[in-house]
Amino acid sequence: MELKLLRVDLSKGSFKDHVIKDEEVRKWLGGRGLGAYLAFKEIPKGIDPLGPKNKIYILTGPITGTQFPESGRYHVIGKSPQSGILGDSNSGGNFGPWLRFSGYDGIVMEGMGAKPQYLSIVEGKPKLHDASHLWGKGLVHTDNKIRKEMSAEKGGSVLGIGPAGENMANVAAIMNDKWRAAGRTGLAAVLGSKKLKAVFVKGTKHPEAVDKEAFSKVAKEKHEKVKNHGVTEALTTYGTAVLVNMVNNIGAWPTRNFSAAVFEKADEISGETLAEKYLIKPVGCWGCIIKCGRLVRAKTENYDIPEHESPEYETIWANGANCGIGDLPALLKINYLLNDMGMDTISYGNVLGTAMELFEKGKITTEDTGGLELTWGNADAAIELIWRTAHRDGFGDDLAKGTLALAEKYGDPEAAITTRGMGLAAYDPRAMKGFAVAYATSNRGEGHLRSYPVTWALLGIPKSIDPLKENGEKVDLNIYQQNLFIVIDSVVCCKFNGFSLDHTDITDALAPFTGWNITPDELMETGERLYNMERMFSVREGKYIKDELPKRLIETPIPEGPAKGHTAAHADKMIKEFWEKRGWVEGKPKKETLERLALGEFTQYL
Amino acid sequence: MPINVKFFATFRDLLGLKELELEVGPEETLKLIDLLERLFQKFGEEFRNKILENGNIRPQVNIMINGRNIKFLDEINSPLKDSDIVAIFPPVAGG
Numbered sequence: 001m002e003l004k005l006l007r008v009d010l011s012k013g014s015f016k017d018h019v020i021k022d023e024e025v026r027k028w029l030g031g032r033g034l035g036a037y038l039a040f041k042e043i044p045k046g047i048d049p050l051g052p053k054n055k056i057y058i059l060t061g062p063i064t065g066t067q068f069p070e071s072g073r074y075h076v077i078g079k080s081p082q083s084g085i086l087g088d089s090n091s092g093g094n095f096g097p098w099l100r101f102s103g104y105d106g107i108v109m110e111g112m113g114a115k116p117q118y119l120s121i122v123e124g125k126p127k128l129h130d131a132s133h134l135w136g137k138g139l140v141h142t143d144n145k146i147r148k149e150m151s152a153e154k155g156g157s158v159l160g161i162g163p164a165g166e167n168m169a170n171v172a173a174i175m176n177d178k179w180r181a182a183g184r185t186g187l188a189a190v191l192g193s194k195k196l197k198a199v200f201v202k203g204t205k206h207p208e209a210v211d212k213e214a215f216s217k218v219a220k221e222k223h224e225k226v227k228n229h230g231v232t233e234a235l236t237t238y239g240t241a242v243l244v245n246m247v248n249n250i251g252a253w254p255t256r257n258f259s260a261a262v263f264e265k266a267d268e269i270s271g272e273t274l275a276e277k278y279l280i281k282p283v284g285c286w287g288c289i290i291k292c293g294r295l296v297r298a299k300t301e302n303y304d305i306p307e308h309e310s311p312e313y314e315t316i317w318a319n320g321a322n323c324g325i326g327d328l329p330a331l332l333k334i335n336y337l338l339n340d341m342g343m344d345t346i347s348y349g350n351v352l353g354t355a356m357e358l359f360e361k362g363k364i365t366t367e368d369t370g371g372l373e374l375t376w377g378n379a380d381a382a383i384e385l386i387w388r389t390a391h392r393d394g395f396g397d398d399l400a401k402g403t404l405a406l407a408e409k410y411g412d413p414e415a416a417i418t419t420r421g422m423g424l425a426a427y428d429p430r431a432m433k434g435f436a437v438a439y440a441t442s443n444r445g446e447g448h449l450r451s452y453p454v455t456w457a458l459l460g461i462p463k464s465i466d467p468l469k470e471n472g473e474k475v476d477l478n479i480y481q482q483n484l485f486i487v488i489d490s491v492v493c494c495k496f497n498g499f500s501l502d503h504t505d506i507t508d509a510l511a512p513f514t515g516w517n518i519t520p521d522e523l524m525e526t527g528e529r530l531y532n533m534e535r536m537f538s539v540r541e542g543k544y545i546k547d548e549l550p551k552r553l554i555e556t557p558i559p560e561g562p563a564k565g566h567t568a569a570h571a572d573k574m575i576k577e578f579w580e581k582r583g584w585v586e587g588k589p590k591k592e593t594l595e596r597l598a599l600g601e602f603t604q605y606l
Numbered sequence: 607m608p609i610n611v612k613f614f615a616t617f618r619d620l621l622g623l624k625e626l627e628l629e630v631g632p633e634e635t636l637k638l639i640d641l642l643e644r645l646f647q648k649f650g651e652e653f654r655n656k657i658l659e660n661g662n663i664r665p666q667v668n669i670m671i672n673g674r675n676i677k678f679l680d681e682i683n684s685p686l687k688d689s690d691i692v693a694i695f696p697p698v699a700g701g
């Protein structure tokens with residue numbers, strides 16, 4: 001099987017096709033894996049992420065947009081302005097499949113445009129359009145307007161950036177279909193630097209399996225497996241925010257910038273409350289039967305929020321518990337505005353939580369904030385600062401740079417709860433010990449969906465392990481999931497398949513689709529290869545090679561709740577065990593590890 | 607102080623309530639299974655079947671006593687005392 005990429009040179013306004021041959025696809029798959037490989041080869045060491053030499057890879061994978069369950073996703077890769085190392089992010093909605101239907105499996109954005117433009121690909125024909133009239137506009141307007149201009153009331157899909165990306169905020173997100181985000185690592189700012197406002201894709205070229213009949217049969221079987229799995233019902237009924245109460249209940253919900261781990265208002269902002277008060281209906285990405293998205297509408301005394309796709313678990317946490325905000329309509333408003341401005345909801349919550357802590361400590365004052373009282377729980381300030389951040393106006397410029405830069409500027413770097421410069425997510429590794437490894441060893445930093453200790457701590461997948469226990473089995477499971485999840489991100493389907501399906505199910509589908517005689521072991525070895533190769537970007541860059549957790553989590557015990565007294569002091573031991581098991585030294589793959597994984601060409605960078 | 611029982615996700619819809627309190631006599635020693643039996647009597651067979659399978663808690667149902675999963679305590683024989691908080695979750699997924 002081959003993958004066809006469109007290379008867009010924005011400096012020259014020219015196009016070139018690039019076909020990835022079968023052999024390379026088998027080695028790097030597609031999506032995140034292929035993107036990391038191309039980025040390594042094509043983005044020179046040490047370049048400015050916002051300069052002309054950075055590239056953005058928007059890629060699908062072999063099974064994107066097919067009958068395989070939950071295959072409506074795509075992946076974005078490039079050098080991150082937020083971390084300075086390889087950045088990547090995944091998104092759902094409809095864009096991935098429509099990109100394939102348009103005749104291309106991926107797009108590479110190169111160079112820098114002199115003026116705002118948007119790209120369209122319709123039935124295999126790429127075209128650049130002037131986007132001056134869209135520059136400065138939010139995503140809702142941009143999506144509507146481009147659809148009008150492309151005469152596409154139905155079908156097709158729009159990916160774009162908002163003012164946050166245009167103004168090159170590190171916390172900007174690439175959005176598609178208005179409400180879906182490739183949010184983390186700030187790659188929207190790179191598109192902003194290239195003056196690429198949006199991409200519209202449409203077409204009728206459906207990806208075809210080598211053995212159509214066999215693939216179709218496997219895909220149907222896997223659909224049944226997903227449908228009949230216990231967790232599917234909960235995701236459909238309550239969305240991802242169904243986890244709010246559960247994680248809070250075990251005392252692992254980071255609260256007020258990780259100063260506590262139980263949020264007193266969790267139930268008020270939970271998936272249950274969302275469903276009871278504001279849900280119109282569950283909605284899903286292209287072809288999805290789980291439908292974990294929520295279409296919501298809220299009209300309250302304080303807020304009138306139009307129909308949109310509601311905040312996910314992570315968004316509710318980052319802007320809710322993490323900032324002490326327990327008001328669900330306010331969180332809907334925050335989510336709506338962040339989406340429209342094109343900002344990563346997690347990164348915004350991260351930086352706002354840090355700013356609030358510094359304000360409470362007196363290190364940031366109203367003189368810095370332009371008069372805003374950044375006290376815990378101040379939803380009005382959170383809302384007001386969204387526009388200012390997207391436009392880098394006043395204090396918004398500090399927030400736009402992200403958590404670490406903010407904490408450093410105001411003289412308290414330890415208030416940035418980050419790994420590899422990326423703000424952490426909605427699980428406290430002091431109370432869910434497996435997350436210590438997940439966060440510390442994630443190649444892009446942060447890493448709540450690079451491996452997912454929730455599966456064994458709460459869902460019993462593959463088995464139940466006490467979240468408070470420190471043991472080596474969690475290291476093994478993290479490694480297994482890191483390898484599996486990079487495969488999922490590279491064949492490009494949804495990780496929520498990972499609750500009901502495993503690597504053997506993916507192999508079952510990949511074999512008839514691609515015509516490869518592939519085994520589950522080969523697939524997992526491919527995952528291991530990709531994970532090692534991805535790490536080599538940091539190694540060559542000489543940045544964030546060592547895996548480590550923020551000091552606060554290692555030294556400061558959780559003050560209350562079921563995990564009271566626990567720290568993440570165990571991280572050091574588990575990370576060493578992780579290196580040993582991966583065949584790494586101090587975060588670097590050993591020469592023999594790279595050679596074993598057919599990565600000999602990378603050994604020169606060790 | 608009574609035992610506080612909290613229900614989550616689909617259990618809230620099934621039972622039509624979020625929480626209830628169960629009085630325990632001062633001399634009474636209660637295990638989780640005793641409490642569950644009281645709940646089954648009150649809410650009926652459907653609830654029982656959603657919680658138990660062959661006399662054990664279904665694999666993806668989570669029950670926490672004061673935030674600690676009974677899987678890591680004494681399962682259905684975990685002891686309960688006054689003012690304990692018991693949280694009962696149907697299968698949930700992730701984010």
Ligand code: SF4
Binds near residue numbers: 495
């Ligand atoms: S499970 Fe949710 S995120 Fe995954 S494809 Fe379906 S709707 Fe999208």
